[in-house]
Amino acid sequence: MGNLSVQEASLIEQSKSGNIESFEQLVISHQKKMFNIAFRMLGNLEDANDVTQEALIKAYRGINSFNGKSSFSTWLYTIVNNASIDFIRKNKKNKTVYLDREYESAEGTHKIEVACHGDTPEEVLEKKEVRRVIEEAIKELSEDHRRIIVLRDIEQFTYAEIAQILDCSEGTVKSRINRARKILKVIIMEKLKN
Amino acid sequence: MNCKDFDLLASANIDNMLSNEERMEFENHLEICETCNIAYKNLETIISSASEIEEVELPSKFSSELRSRLEKETKVNKTFSSKMKTWTSIAAGLLIILASISLLSNYLELKKKPNLISEIENSSNYEGNDTYGITMDKNQESLDAESIDEDEANLKESYTSNQEQKKEINMASMTKRSIDEEVAIAPDEEVPPQSNNKLKSNLLKISISALLLAILVFINKTKTKRGYFKHIK
Numbered sequence: 001m002g003n004l005s006v007q008e009a010s011l012i013e014q015s016k017s018g019n020i021e022s023f024e025q026l027v028i029s030h031q032k033k034m035f036n037i038a039f040r041m042l043g044n045l046e047d048a049n050d051v052t053q054e055a056l057i058k059a060y061r062g063i064n065s066f067n068g069k070s071s072f073s074t075w076l077y078t079i080v081n082n083a084s085i086d087f088i089r090k091n092k093k094n095k096t097v098y099l100d101r102e103y104e105s106a107e108g109t110h111k112i113e114v115a116c117h118g119d120t121p122e123e124v125l126e127k128k129e130v131r132r133v134i135e136e137a138i139k140e141l142s143e144d145h146r147r148i149i150v151l152r153d154i155e156q157f158t159y160a161e162i163a164q165i166l167d168c169s170e171g172t173v174k175s176r177i178n179r180a181r182k183i184l185k186v187i188i189m190e191k192l193k194n
Numbered sequence: 195m196n197c198k199d200f201d202l203l204a205s206a207n208i209d210n211m212l213s214n215e216e217r218m219e220f221e222n223h224l225e226i227c228e229t230c231n232i233a234y235k236n237l238e239t240i241i242s243s244a245s246e247i248e249e250v251e252l253p254s255k256f257s258s259e260l261r262s263r264l265e266k267e268t269k270v271n272k273t274f275s276s277k278m279k280t281w282t283s284i285a286a287g288l289l290i291i292l293a294s295i296s297l298l299s300n301y302l303e304l305k306k307k308p309n310l311i312s313e314i315e316n317s318s319n320y321e322g323n324d325t326y327g328i329t330m331d332k333n334q335e336s337l338d339a340e341s342i343d344e345d346e347a348n349l350k351e352s353y354t355s356n357q358e359q360k361k362e363i364n365m366a367s368m369t370k371r372s373i374d375e376e377v378a379i380a381p382d383e384e385v386p387p388q389s390n391n392k393l394k395s396n397l398l399k400i401s402i403s404a405l406l407l408a409i410l411v412f413i414n415k416t417k418t419k420r421g422y423f424k425h426i427k
Contacts, residue, residue, distance in 0.1 A: 020264045024257075031260075035252050049253050057263055122229070125236045130243045138244070152209075153244035159211065178205040185240055 003071040012072065015063050023060055030073045031056065033155065034080040040150040041084035043139050051087050055080040070164045077157075078165045081147060088143050122189075129192055137187045145180035152177050195223040200230045208241055282410040293403040297396050 004012070014022035027034075034055060039048035059079050066075055138149055151157045151165060159177075163170045200223050206212050207220050224231055253259075 018268055020261070020268060023264065024261070031256070032249070032252050035256070036249050039250050040247075045250065045253065048250075049256065049259075053256075053260055053263060056260055057267055060264060060267060122232045122236055124232055125239050127239050127243060130239050131246070134240065134243050135247060149244065153241050154247050156245065159209070174206055174211060177209070178202065181205050181237060181241065182201075184244075185237060188240060189236075 003068055008072055012063065012066065015060065023063070026072065027056060027059070027076065030076050033073075034076055037077060037080050037150060037155060038084050040138065040154055041081070041143070041147060042087060047087065051083050052080060055083040058083065074161055074164050077161075078167075081151070081165055085143055085147065125188070125192070130188060133188055133191045137184060137191055140187055141180065141184060144176075145183055148173075148176050148180040149184055153181070195219045197223075197227060197230055200224075200227070201233070204230075204234050204237055208238060279414055282414045286407045286410050289403045289406055293399050296399055300396055 008026065011022045011026040015026060031052065035048055035052045038051040038055070039045060042048050042051060055076070059076055062079075066072065070078070138146060138154075141149060147166075148162070151162050152159075157165070159170045159173045162173045162177075166173065166176075168176075200220065203212060203216060203220050207217060212220060224234060
């Protein structure tokens with residue numbers, strides 16, 4: 001358990017034997033970030049509250065399975081991230097067609113390349129304008145692309161942390177970030193054109 | 195470097211994830227290609243705008259809601275654990291009763307065969323006074339001593355384990371004692387060597403019952419401590 005401080009390790013042990021106060025102390029400095037991850041993934045405060053609470057209960061129930069391979073906070077962020085994805089998939093009443101999906105087809109990939117490297121140069125984006133539409137644009141990303149943008153660009157996790165959260169290699173993280181940003185850029189440009 | 199390579203590296207460069215060599219090539223291309231230059235600046239604008247998105251505050255009732263859910267969770271665990279305790283106690287009791295009945299019926303069956311017993315009385319193999327019971331392997335020549343020793347060891351082990359769990363199931367040691375008493379009734383009776391198989395089978399039944407009891411107690415103890423079982427491949 002090299003990733004843990006002495007105090008954290010002791011609080012984890014106490015939580016394992018059912019001490020609620022120790023568990024609360026253990027998660028208090030991480031719950032706001034957990035809530036923000038859920039909020040950016042789900043888009044509304046009520047669902048974010050439910051999912052974060054549920055994720056914390058899952059963490060409490062499963063604290064015996066925490067093996068210390070990652071830091072405790074990364075473990076919590078993994079749980080809330082997965083809980084958010086589960087929530088989205090479970091609550092898809094009508095099959096949502098995300099705007100970025102159309103760019104994933106063979107034709108769509110071509111469209112991204114044209115958009116980024118067309119004969120005509122890109123128009124320079126105004127930061128003020130981007131700020132106005134970026135939150136809406138993120139909501140239009142598919143859940144997989146959205147979680148990459150949320151983890152890297154909003155919550156500022158490192159590539160190594162994202163690799164742990166998504167259980168993949170850093171190389172995969174690198175290419176996923178690249179792809180998700182490209183799609184986000186296309187959505188933002190489309191939004192600003194309209 | 196062409197525009198396509200540049201496109202692949204742009205995102206990683208913003209995050210300082212390129213090697214020195216890659217970064218130099220990247221910067222050279224940036225100077226000579228206006229399209230890529232604008233594309234890169236736009237990407238930077240988007241990423242910096244995303245990083246400036248403000249954090250939302252936790253709902254005011256977040257902590258109190260979490261506390262009540264945690265308390266509910268602990269309560270559910272306790273109820274589950276106490277229900278488990280009751281059921282394992284009942285199951286353990288039933289097992290021991292079953293084992294005792296089976297043992298008693300086999301003993302009564304033996305009693306119904308006086309001819310067989312008198313044959314044994316005359317038998318030169320019979321040595322008489324030794325205590326018969328769990329340690330009877332001493333006076334049973336044809337008895338597989340090794341097997342009995344093993345059974346005995348199992349019993350002792352389970353019994354020790356039962357003693358340790360006294361708080362959970364007091365019943366365990368009490369019923370255990372009653373089995374010992376039943377087995378101890380036998381010394382006055384002569385047992386034919388032919389019945390060794392039955393005897394061995396009885397001892398085996400006791401051992402299995404005791405082992406099952408120990409397992410149940412172990413499961414119960416694990417649940418009480420909020421432990422878990424893990425299947426390791």
